[in-house]
Amino acid sequence: MLTSSQQQLLRVISESGPLSRTVLAASMGLSKAAMSGITRDLISLGVLHETETIYGQGRPSILLDLHPEGAFFVGISLLEDPAPMVLSDFNGNIIARQTMPLSRDPEIIAELIAEALPKLLAEREDIARKLSGIGIALSGFVDEKQASCVQSTLLGWKDVPLASIIRQKTGIDTFIENDAKAVAVSEKLFGSTRDAQNFSVVSFDDGIGCAHFVGGKLYRGNHGGAGEIAHCTIEANGSPCRCGKRGCLDTVASMKAIKEMARAEGLACNSLNDLEAEASLGNAAAIRILHRAGSALGLAIAHLIQFNDPGMILITHVEGRFDGLFGTVMRQAAEANVLPRYAGQTPIRTQRVDGDVWARGAASIAAHNFLIGPSPN
Amino acid sequence: MLTSSQQQLLRVISESGPLSRTVLAASMGLSKAAMSGITRDLISLGVLHETETIYGQGRPSILLDLHPEGAFFVGISLLEDPAPMVLSDFNGNIIARQTMPLSRDPEIIAELIAEALPKLLAEREDIARKLSGIGIALSGFVDEKQASCVQSTLLGWKDVPLASIIRQKTGIDTFIENDAKAVAVSEKLFGSTRDAQNFSVVSFDDGIGCAHFVGGKLYRGNHGGAGEIAHCTIEANGSPCRCGKRGCLDTVASMKAIKEMARAEGLACNSLNDLEAEASLGNAAAIRILHRAGSALGLAIAHLIQFNDPGMILITHVEGRFDGLFGTVMRQAAEANVLPRYAGQTPIRTQRVDGDVWARGAASIAAHNFLIGPSPN
DNA sequence: GACAATAAGTTCATGAATTGAACAAATCAA
DNA sequence: TTGATTTGTTCAATTCATGAACTTATTGTC
Numbered sequence A, B: 001m002l003t004s005s006q007q008q009l010l011r012v013i014s015e016s017g018p019l020s021r022t023v024l025a026a027s028m029g030l031s032k033a034a035m036s037g038i039t040r041d042l043i044s045l046g047v048l049h050e051t052e053t054i055y056g057q058g059r060p061s062i063l064l065d066l067h068p069e070g071a072f073f074v075g076i077s078l079l080e081d082p083a084p085m086v087l088s089d090f091n092g093n094i095i096a097r098q099t100m101p102l103s104r105d106p107e108i109i110a111e112l113i114a115e116a117l118p119k120l121l122a123e124r125e126d127i128a129r130k131l132s133g134i135g136i137a138l139s140g141f142v143d144e145k146q147a148s149c150v151q152s153t154l155l156g157w158k159d160v161p162l163a164s165i166i167r168q169k170t171g172i173d174t175f176i177e178n179d180a181k182a183v184a185v186s187e188k189l190f191g192s193t194r195d196a197q198n199f200s201v202v203s204f205d206d207g208i209g210c211a212h213f214v215g216g217k218l219y220r221g222n223h224g225g226a227g228e229i230a231h232c233t234i235e236a237n238g239s240p241c242r243c244g245k246r247g248c249l250d251t252v253a254s255m256k257a258i259k260e261m262a263r264a265e266g267l268a269c270n271s272l273n274d275l276e277a278e279a280s281l282g283n284a285a286a287i288r289i290l291h292r293a294g295s296a297l298g299l300a301i302a303h304l305i306q307f308n309d310p311g312m313i314l315i316t317h318v319e320g321r322f323d324g325l326f327g328t329v330m331r332q333a334a335e336a337n338v339l340p341r342y343a344g345q346t347p348i349r350t351q352r353v354d355g356d357v358w359a360r361g362a363a364s365i366a367a368h369n370f371l372i373g374p375s376p377n
Numbered sequence C: 001g002a003c004a005a006t007a008a009g010t011t012c013a014t015g016a017a018t019t020g021a022a023c024a025a026a027t028c029a030a
Numbered sequence D: 001t002t003g004a005t006t007t008g009t010t011c012a013a014t015t016c017a018t019g020a021a022c023t024t025a026t027t028g029t030c
Helices: A003-015 A021-028 A032-044 A106-120 A127-128 A162-170 A180-192 A255-264 A273-278 A284-308 A325-336 A359-371 B004-016 B021-028 B031-045 B106-120 B123-127 B162-170 B179-190 B255-266 B271-281 B284-310 B325-336 B355-373
Strands: A048-054 A061-066 A071-078 A083-088 A094-100 A130-139 A149-153 A157-160 A174-178 A199-204 A209-213 A217-219 A311-319 A348-352 B048-054 B061-066 B074-079 B085-090 B094-100 B131-138 B148-150 B155-159 B173-177 B199-204 B207-214 B217-219 B313-317 B347-353
Touching: A003 A021, A003 A032, A003 A061, A003 A359, A021 A032, A021 A061, A032 A048, A071 A106, A071 A359, A083 A106, A083 A359, A094 A106, A094 B162, A106 A162, A127 A130, A127 A255, A130 A162, A130 A180, A130 A359, A130 B162, A162 A174, A174 A180, A174 A359, A180 A199, A180 A209, A180 A217, A180 A311, A180 A359, A199 A284, A209 A284, A209 A348, A255 A273, A255 A284, A273 A284, A284 A311, A284 A325, A284 B284, A311 B255, A325 A348, B004 B021, B004 B031, B004 B061, B004 B355, B021 B031, B021 B061, B031 B048, B074 B106, B074 B355, B085 B155, B085 B355, B106 B162, B123 B131, B131 B162, B131 B179, B131 B355, B162 B173, B173 B179, B173 B355, B179 B207, B179 B217, B179 B313, B179 B355, B199 B284, B207 B284, B255 B271, B255 B284, B271 B284, B271 B325, B284 B325, B325 B347
Parallel strands: A071 A130, A130 A174, A199 A311, A311 A348, B074 B131, B131 B173, B199 B313, B313 B347
Antiparallel strands: A048 A061, A071 A083, A083 A094, A149 A157, A199 A209, A209 A217, B048 B061, B074 B085, B085 B094, B148 B155, B199 B207, B207 B217
16 A cells, blocks of 8 residues: 555656656655655655656756556456456556456356456466456446445446455456546546546447546546436437436437437438438438537537536547537537637547547556545545 | 644534544544644634533543634625625624625725724624634636636626735735635535535525535636536527526526516516415416426536536525425426436435525635635645 | 756655554443 | 443654755756
8 A cells, every 4th residue: 555645646647747756846745855755665666667867957857657567457348248358557558458258247247357367467477466456347336435336227236346246256456437437537547638637528439428527536426426417308308218208418419329310210320420421411311410419419518517617528439530510519519508708618629539448447447546546535 | 824634623523513532533544642632732722622521431522613712704795785794703603794885996895894894893802813814705706716806797807816905905814705606615614514525505596606515625617617507508599698698597597587587477576485476376477487497497406416416405595485386396307307216316405595695605715714724736 | 178057866864743552531330 | 349431641652754965967168
């Protein structure tokens, strides 16, 4: 276990990138003397290492960064079958991949992970020794200790202590997290929102997820439900949703909904790109669908901005393009529905991610727990 | 200035009420030995005092509580003319009231405060000595140091460093805050949400304000704009709003909007009660207005729940009743627009407040800064 | 090329916050 | 009255961080 100063240092470096001891001391409000000792410890632990030397006036400064090989993590996504499994280093780089069959039985899942681990680590003894945690991403609600799944419709779970079951079977520290929250953590730790303190990540895929960072920390909500924007009512008296309400964002703007609407209009549509192509050829139905979906997502994002004033909104998507009609309408709707004085003040960025998102997000949960430790509440 | 352990202790007591040294030590993760010293210091500072003695098995425990007369604060609301001004103790009790004329000139405001202070403190020399801060509530955006008003339409301000101007003129530590955020802080410090970590306060009055507490701390948003729900679009293509958009919550559900709608229908309406009375007599127009307003507010609150999963929503209102048609429809709409599985999970409480809300909120900002200190970012 | 100027990072005695262990104090229960 | 129990205090020991002096490694200048 690391001291709180050590954790603070790791967090600062993780947010700002490589820094010299002197800069670190200043930005943490500690003396150079203290920093000297803290960095020495972390370097000898193998977590930190010296990188570039910066020459200026006076003695050159040596930048310190997280040692990519300081620790390794396994991330598993329980969102697909077979379940993807990745081995990640401290920078979020993926070293190896595996898959394992998906099960709904937590004991079997633990068993399958225990079986798949050696394959993932095959001929990597040095890495195996530094394996510091397993992260699991799943669809559902997770308790604040990231140990137990409170509720998952997809997996049919209620109060399943998955983390401890896996820990018992594998002997490795394990943490679980909601899929969208895991993606947000991986963006904060490894991605493009490292230095942001307040932001929301919207994950756009078959479903729509969202997670908030507040004050540099993941805000999970009082019941772990913060960010569940998919079921906010966006169209009064809209289409019925499988959740029981009507007009949920999920019924209009998720990739699943878009595909279904396209199919209902007799359009062959396997991806957003297909529909965008149709729209650019002037197909009225395609244009209508994209317009409706984009407006809905934009309105939800506008609400997010009005309610929470995040410093940035990052939309991650597996689907190809976000610069077509859908993306444009989405941005316009977002701008049009925030207080005009503040329109454009909140950057909305889109970022294409690959099929490893969920598993990488899962790994980042383990990395986060290693780096920062459990939340001090 | 207090040490961080002293502040932590004050925060714990402020959240939980009177506690014994042993319980305090346990809940803060410190040793009894450390607690002995910390409490001794705070008692001799006059901030803490021993209250009830609890008898059980073993040596009785002595509960410690904030000393109500440990410090006093002045709160001023710049929302009305004349501006109300209160003197508050450590418990939020109002010791004295005054008013002062409202001005838009920060120098004149500081002057007026400096003049009004002696009147507020007249013949209370002991209190004057312990006056520990001035808080100001205003409509607009405030920077994160609670020192400068970034923007206020009502006052016509842009980047006005009001706090330092007042501090200079009066010699007393001064902090400013947005009106809705100040009310939320006073509820957290003095009111009914003391022990809640995550909650939102919706202040319902001529306008609608809102503020969020996340992890026990006020979340101000990246530009200080968190909680500005009044201008989220709630009715697609609704009535034009003075902000430039259409269908803002403010155009349908604020007391001002309700009164205007009633007037437009030829109804004599000076308060919510008037309209509720008409509605209960079967007046169709009154029923329509209350229904529309209640649905809108309920939908906004449902969004709040879906987006942020707060542990509680507290609606403060000056207007008389929230148990009539308006309140009922509001609650129904809120329930109907959250994920059905979670309907009813988030308590929505309403609380009538008196005309001192804003000034008391302002005082609580000063108290908060004394108690907890500035946020460590 | 020597030497000042400059800035990074280390060392070490000092001080502050906290702890563990022993102890004193104040009660209830038998 | 004695023992059990729990609160709260005292004090030497420990940990964490500091300030000041020092070492190290450069650039810039004469």
